[in-house]
Amino acid sequence: MSQPHRRAVPPDATDVLLWLLATDVAAQHLPDPDRPGHCANLRCHKETYPCPPAQDAYRACRAATRPTLLARGRARVIAPAAAAAARFAGWFRPNPPQQRPTSAPRAA
Numbered sequence: 001m002s003q004p005h006r007r008a009v010p011p012d013a014t015d016v017l018l019w020l021l022a023t024d025v026a027a028q029h030l031p032d033p034d035r036p037g038h039c040a041n042l043r044c045h046k047e048t049y050p051c052p053p054a055q056d057a058y059r060a061c062r063a064a065t066r067p068t069l070l071a072r073g074r075a076r077v078i079a080p081a082a083a084a085a086a087r088f089a090g091w092f093r094p095n096p097p098q099q100r101p102t103s104a105p106r107a108a
Contacts, residue, residue, distance in 0.1 A: 022060035
């Protein structure tokens with residue numbers, strides 16, 4: 001038994017299972033035509049629309065799809081060793097070698 005929306009998974013969906021669950025919840029929490037501004041689901045009897053489950057479903061739907069890329073081109077990547085050396089430059093100074101105290105010879 002297939003639901004109609006299950007065949008229409010968008011191509012930019014990165015997490016198909018999350019997208020399907022989110023659309024199932026959103027389909028169950030629609031606005032009530034008899035009471036404007038309220039959720040039609042019986043579990044959300046006194047909630048205004050969009051109820052918290054509907055808001056979570058919309059957020060999950062956005063999280064399950066790939067965002068559109070705004071920038072094109074190549075990113076500059078700094079070499080890790082050069083970045084670490086530049087970040088910690090001047091933090092550590094070599095300590096001068098410590099002199100061990102010499103003990104006096106013991107009398108026998």
